[in-house]
Amino acid sequence: MRTVTAADQNTLLSRPDWYRRLPAGKDVHLLGTGLVAVTGNRAAREALTHPGLVADHPLKASSRAFGPNVLDCDGARHREFRALLAPILAAGRIERWRRLLMPGLIDALVDDVLGRETEDFYRDHAHRVPYGIVCTILGVDRSLEGRFHELTRPLARLLDYPTEETEATHASMAALLALLGEECRAESLRPDSLLGTIERTRDRKGIALTDEEVRSTALLFFLAGTETSSAFITSMVYCLGRSIMDMDELLDESVRDAFIEETLRLYPPVQTIARFAEADLLLGDVPVPRHSLVLVSLAAANRDPEIFPHPGRFDVGRATKASVPFSVGPHSCPGAPLAKTEFMLLLETLARRCAQVSITGDRVLLESQSFSRPVGFSVRFQPRSKDVC
Amino acid sequence: MGSKIEALREWIRGLHDEPVEIADDTDLIESVLVTSLQFVSMVIEIERLHGGRIEPGVIRIDSMRSLKAIDAAVFQGA
Numbered sequence: 001m002r003t004v005t006a007a008d009q010n011t012l013l014s015r016p017d018w019y020r021r022l023p024a025g026k027d028v029h030l031l032g033t034g035l036v037a038v039t040g041n042r043a044a045r046e047a048l049t050h051p052g053l054v055a056d057h058p059l060k061a062s063s064r065a066f067g068p069n070v071l072d073c074d075g076a077r078h079r080e081f082r083a084l085l086a087p088i089l090a091a092g093r094i095e096r097w098r099r100l101l102m103p104g105l106i107d108a109l110v111d112d113v114l115g116r117e118t119e120d121f122y123r124d125h126a127h128r129v130p131y132g133i134v135c136t137i138l139g140v141d142r143s144l145e146g147r148f149h150e151l152t153r154p155l156a157r158l159l160d161y162p163t164e165e166t167e168a169t170h171a172s173m174a175a176l177l178a179l180l181g182e183e184c185r186a187e188s189l190r191p192d193s194l195l196g197t198i199e200r201t202r203d204r205k206g207i208a209l210t211d212e213e214v215r216s217t218a219l220l221f222f223l224a225g226t227e228t229s230s231a232f233i234t235s236m237v238y239c240l241g242r243s244i245m246d247m248d249e250l251l252d253e254s255v256r257d258a259f260i261e262e263t264l265r266l267y268p269p270v271q272t273i274a275r276f277a278e279a280d281l282l283l284g285d286v287p288v289p290r291h292s293l294v295l296v297s298l299a300a301a302n303r304d305p306e307i308f309p310h311p312g313r314f315d316v317g318r319a320t321k322a323s324v325p326f327s328v329g330p331h332s333c334p335g336a337p338l339a340k341t342e343f344m345l346l347l348e349t350l351a352r353r354c355a356q357v358s359i360t361g362d363r364v365l366l367e368s369q370s371f372s373r374p375v376g377f378s379v380r381f382q383p384r385s386k387d388v389c
Numbered sequence: 390m391g392s393k394i395e396a397l398r399e400w401i402r403g404l405h406d407e408p409v410e411i412a413d414d415t416d417l418i419e420s421v422l423v424t425s426l427q428f429v430s431m432v433i434e435i436e437r438l439h440g441g442r443i444e445p446g447v448i449r450i451d452s453m454r455s456l457k458a459i460d461a462a463v464f465q466g467a
């Protein structure tokens with residue numbers, strides 16, 4: 001099997017769409033000593049559910065920077081973390097936020113963009129709704145939203161492979177943990193906030209979790225819940241602008257659902273997931289040596305031509321059951337129902353209030369592995385003469 | 390420092406096109422002498438030099454941070 005030289009690995013994997021450079025027709029690729037890439041849909045599912053492939057590695061940047069947290073642990077400890085997060089993402093709460101919290105945030109966003117052309121939708125607008133939601137869930141003072149946004153964004157690079165770890169990322173991390181520490185101690189901690197719920201659940205279930213672990217998990221939750229959704233909302237607006245879909249069609253709930261699924265398939269915000277081999281194992285028929293870093297490309301799995309005919313075509317209504325934007329296995333995204341509720345409502349509001357979304361400039365570029373989205377495009381939101389009720 | 394740690398120092402030097410200084414207590418990960426794509430192959434190389442399996446408990450950030458720490462935890466600790 002041909003391997004890529006060490007110097008080339010960095011260049012190859014720095015591009016979010018690195019999987020396109022690997023030979024077609026192969027699902028598992030050995031890129032060098034201890035470095036394996038998985039691109040096929042079935043192989044990706046196998047890797048993400050394989051008990052011998054674990055999320056934790058003590059030398060991993062996120063594990064060192066965040067401290068012990070849900071994303072970077074396995075087995076029984078991981079199940080405890082998940083149990084702590086489960087009540088906060090329960091269907092009843094999502095429904096309450098859908099009614100009471102999301103409409104105001106979404107209307108404010110649409111008010112801002114309607115009738116305007118925006119050069120950088122991601123920077124200026126996409127974060128508004130996810131940050132508003134996640135700050136409320138966390139119980140963080142909404143006046144701190146801007147500060148959180150500014151500090152959170154650079155941390156995305158800690159989750160990418162290759163990782164970019166700088167003094168700026170370390171400083172942001174320290175500042176965020178300190179801010180969260182203050183919020184955790186705040187007397188005004190609401191009982192239904194994330195921090196309040198974690199406190200209660202750990203007492204009720206007798207889960208021994210240190211304050212440091214609570215803070216790291218809250219920070220991880222913050223990053224996972226805001227930046228993925230900001231990236232996705234950017235992709236959704238981009239796809240709306242690029243497709244020739246009539247906005248009236250999106251007044252139909254099933255069409256909105258299909259539109260979101262197809263955007264998630266082609267533009268999954270989390271493009272790549274890293275796992276580590278605990279023992280020598282086989283992926284498909286490819287031997288993976290112990291200790292290996294296994295990079296699973298969700299983006300490639302979502303474009304597997306064996307599963308999705310004409311995979312690069314944006315085809316609203318195609319079968320997307322095998323698409324894996326929220327991953328599969330023990331670490332699959334617990335925030336998926338919340339995220340989809342948010343996107344459905346945003347798309348519905350845009351369909352009601354917008355006659356057309358048009359891309360007015362496009363450099364056709366994609367940025368980031370962990371919070372991937374199109375960059376370098378401008379977009380115009382043309383209002384309807386009268387909103388549809 | 391023994392020959393195994395010298396061999397490891399050479400291996401890390403070999404990852405770079407330009408000559409690099411690697412002191413016994415240089416932080417290998419934070420100085421990015423070993424990148425996120427390379428730390429697993431470093432563990433594989435340490436295991437090869439060691440001549441046997443390194444137990445998962447030994448692979449901790451504190452025991453892998455510098456040549457000195459690796460020597461104490463793996464090569465001398467064996």
Ligand code: HEM
Pocket residue numbers: 070071072082085134220221224225226228229232268269270273274325326327330331332333334335336338339
């Ligand atoms: C478009 C939106 C989203 C996408 C595509 C997405 C995708 C993902 C993926 C692929 C993972 C697995 C990561 C890995 O194994 O390394 C993940 C994990 C996670 N996500 Fe999401 N996510 C989204 C939104 C959210 C939201 C809104 C929340 C919470 C409010 C959230 C919370 C989490 C948490 C806590 C984890 C860690 C789970 C674990 O390690 O067990 N996500 N997400």
